[in-house]
Amino acid sequence: MNEKIKNQLFKKNIFYKYDEENKLYCIYVPCKKIQTNEVAFDCPFCFDRYKKCGEPFKNSISVKHFHGYTPDASGNIGSRTPHCSWQTRRYWDLPPFEFHLFDKFLITTGNQGSPSTPPVNIADL
Ligand SMILES: [Zn+2]
Secondary structure (H helix, E strand, O other), X not given: OOHHHHHHHHHOOOEEEEEOOOOEEEEEEEXXXXXXXXXXXXXXEEEOOEOOOOOEOOOOOEEEEEEEOOOOOXXXXXXXXXXXXXXXXXXXXXXXXXXXXXXXXXXXXXXXXXXXXXXXXXXXX
């Protein structure tokens, strides 16, 4: 994972960890239920408009991604394959990763496997 990605995740206050077993990064994104069976979140990487050189425009906005809603009791929705565009992947040079979704309105304050206390704080890296 390169510095540009790390900085972006830090700016957005998003945690991640490396999943040794599956050889990919797990990126923890808070999402919001929008339908009975659907959640949405602002992608930390995707923007709506890109310049020809591949950079997102300064005034471009984050793109939302949509996924099915199947939370467990603590608000974890599980891992999802990213829907990021090829422009996004190219711009950030994204490594293999998955989004780990959690419902920010269902998070309990306990430490029992709650994603509000993810294993790695990127500020510590
Ligand atoms: Zn995306």
